[in-house]
Amino acid sequence: MTRKLPIIAVATAAGKAGVGVIRISGQSLHRIIDSLFQKKLPPRQATLLTLFDGLGQVIDQMIAIYFVGPASFTGEDVLELQCHGGPQLLELVMKRCLELGKGEGLVIADPGEFTLRAYLNNKIDLAQAEAIADLIDAQSEAAVRGAARSLQGTFSDDINGLIEEITQLRILVESTLDFPEEEIEFLENVQARQRLLAVKEKLNALRAGAKQGKILRDGIQLVLAGAPNVGKSSLLNRLVGEDVAIVTPIAGTTRDRVKESITIDGVPMHIIDTAGLRETVDIVEAKGIERSWDAICLADLVLFLTDAESDSNQDELKTEILAKLPPKCAVLEVINKADLLLSPSTLPNNEVLLISAKMGLGIPQLKQKILEIVGWAGPQEGVILARRRHLDAIERAAEHIEKSEQFAENGNNSLELFSEELYLAQKHLGEITGKLLPDDLLGKIFSQFCIGK
Ligand SMILES: Nc1nc2c(ncn2[C@@H]2O[C@H](COP(=O)(O)OP(=O)(O)OP(=O)(O)O)[C@@H](O)[C@H]2O)c(=O)[nH]1
Ligand SMILES: [Mg+2]
Missing domain, CATH: 3.30.1360.120 (Probable tRNA modification gtpase trme; domain 1)
Structure with missing residues (x-):
C-alpha cells in the first residue's frame, strides 16, 4: 500500500x-x-x-x-x-x-x-481524500458544492474543532483528578459544565450536517410499491419525465424492477418501480413479485400506492409491507388516480397524499413530502458531503459523550470513567479525518499550568 x-x-x-x-x-x-x-x-x-x-x-x-x-x-x-x-x-x-x-x-x-x-x-486528511472522489462522482450542483467544501477542509475543521473542545474538557478533568483535596463536584465546576454543553452542541450540529451531507451524497432509495394497476409505473414515468416503464390497463404489466435516478432539489432519488404485489400462479410474475419484496426491504422510503377508484381494501397489503420493512425505512401512503374522484372528501384522512400520475396532479406536493420525510432540510449554506462511515463515527462519538455525561453526574468517583469516555469519543471523531489523536494530552496539561502550581 x-x-x-x-x-x-x-x-x-x-x-x-x-x-x-x-x-x-x-x-x-x-x-x-x-x-x-x-x-x-x-x-x-x-x-x-x-x-x-x-x-x-x-x-x-x-x-x-x-x-x-x-x-x-x-x-x-x-x-x-x-x-x-x-x-x-x-x-x-x-x-x-x-x-x-x-x-x-x-x-x-x-x-x-x-x-x-x-x-x-x-x-490532505482522509475526509478530504474522500471528498475528491465525491467531487468527481457528484450528481447535482449541490453535491458538487458540498464535496468542494469538504475538500477545502470545512468538515475536517469542524471535526478538529470538536476534538480540541473535548481535549480542553479532558484537561479540566485531569486537573481535578490531580487535586482531589479540592473536592469540587466536577460538574459543579461551571467551566466544566459549560464545556460539556458546548461539546454536545457542536456534536449535534456536526451530526445534523453530516446527515444532510449523506443524503446529498448517497441520495434516497425510493421504492414504488402496491397492488397491480394502481399506477406505479405511471408515477415513475411522471417523476422521471419520460416513458421509461411500460404502462397498460392490464394488471401485472411490470414484471421486473425498473430503476431510474432523478434529482429533487439537488437530492439524488434512485427510484425503483416494482411488480404489483398479489397472489399469482404465473411463474414469471411470481419471480417479479419476489424482486419487489427484495427492493422494498432495501428501501429508504417506500411509496405505498393505492388506487382512488378501487374499492378493494389495501390495508392488509400495507400491514404486510410495514411488517417487512427495516426499522429505518419510512412509508408514505399515496392515493393515485385522483382525477377519477368526484369528491376528494371521500378520502380516509388528510394525512394521505392524493395525486394523479396520469394528469400530473399533486406531484410537486409529493416531491416536497418525500424530501420532508427523508429529513432533507432544503438547500443550505455550508452543507458538506458526508458518508455512512462519517455518520457512524459521529454516532459512536455521541454515544460516548452521552455515557461520559452520566459518569460526570456521578461525581468525582467516576471522573476517570468520564475522561475515558471522552477519549473514546475523540478516537471515533479522529477516525473521520484518519488522524489518530496524538496522546500529547499530558504535555498540553502542563503547558497550561502556571509555574509553581
Ligand atoms: N385515470 C387515471 N389512470 C391512471 C392514473 N395512473 C395510472 N393510470 C392507469 O392505470 C393503469 C395502470 O397503470 P400502471 O402505471 O401500469 O400501473 P402499475 O401499478 O404499474 O401496474 P402493474 O405494473 O401491473 O403493477 C393504466 O391504464 C394507466 O393509464 C391516473 O392518475 N389516473
Ligand atoms: Mg407497472
Whole structure:
C-alpha cells in the first residue's frame, strides 16, 4: 500500500477529447524527465515539448508542467503531461514513459494511488481524500458544492474543532483528578459544565450536517410499491419525465424492477418501480413479485400506492409491507388516480397524499413530502458531503459523550470513567479525518499550568 516507486496514469476520462492528461508522481522525477525530453524543466511553468519514440519519430507534442515536491498534489515530485486527447495516442505516450522510466522503477498507478500518496504525505486528511472522489462522482450542483467544501477542509475543521473542545474538557478533568483535596463536584465546576454543553452542541450540529451531507451524497432509495394497476409505473414515468416503464390497463404489466435516478432539489432519488404485489400462479410474475419484496426491504422510503377508484381494501397489503420493512425505512401512503374522484372528501384522512400520475396532479406536493420525510432540510449554506462511515463515527462519538455525561453526574468517583469516555469519543471523531489523536494530552496539561502550581 505504501510503495515508494514512481507511478503513472492517465488522469483524464477514457475516450476522445481535446486534451488528455498523463500524470507521473514520484520521490525524484528529474531523471525520468531527462530521459523523456533530454532537458530540465523549470518548476511550475508550462513548457511545450515533443516526445519521440525509440525510432526517433514524433509521438506527440505536449505541454509539460513539473511540480517539485512537497509543493504538489501528492507531496512528491509530479509531472503533468497535457497531450492531445486520443485514447490510442495516450496509450503510446504511456508506453513510451514506462519504457524510459523503467530504470527508475516507473509503474502504472493503482486506482486512487495519487490521492493515497497525498494523504500519506499529509497534504490532505482522509475526509478530504474522500471528498475528491465525491467531487468527481457528484450528481447535482449541490453535491458538487458540498464535496468542494469538504475538500477545502470545512468538515475536517469542524471535526478538529470538536476534538480540541473535548481535549480542553479532558484537561479540566485531569486537573481535578490531580487535586482531589479540592473536592469540587466536577460538574459543579461551571467551566466544566459549560464545556460539556458546548461539546454536545457542536456534536449535534456536526451530526445534523453530516446527515444532510449523506443524503446529498448517497441520495434516497425510493421504492414504488402496491397492488397491480394502481399506477406505479405511471408515477415513475411522471417523476422521471419520460416513458421509461411500460404502462397498460392490464394488471401485472411490470414484471421486473425498473430503476431510474432523478434529482429533487439537488437530492439524488434512485427510484425503483416494482411488480404489483398479489397472489399469482404465473411463474414469471411470481419471480417479479419476489424482486419487489427484495427492493422494498432495501428501501429508504417506500411509496405505498393505492388506487382512488378501487374499492378493494389495501390495508392488509400495507400491514404486510410495514411488517417487512427495516426499522429505518419510512412509508408514505399515496392515493393515485385522483382525477377519477368526484369528491376528494371521500378520502380516509388528510394525512394521505392524493395525486394523479396520469394528469400530473399533486406531484410537486409529493416531491416536497418525500424530501420532508427523508429529513432533507432544503438547500443550505455550508452543507458538506458526508458518508455512512462519517455518520457512524459521529454516532459512536455521541454515544460516548452521552455515557461520559452520566459518569460526570456521578461525581468525582467516576471522573476517570468520564475522561475515558471522552477519549473514546475523540478516537471515533479522529477516525473521520484518519488522524489518530496524538496522546500529547499530558504535555498540553502542563503547558497550561502556571509555574509553581
Ligand atoms: N385515470 C387515471 N389512470 C391512471 C392514473 N395512473 C395510472 N393510470 C392507469 O392505470 C393503469 C395502470 O397503470 P400502471 O402505471 O401500469 O400501473 P402499475 O401499478 O404499474 O401496474 P402493474 O405494473 O401491473 O403493477 C393504466 O391504464 C394507466 O393509464 C391516473 O392518475 N389516473
Ligand atoms: Mg407497472
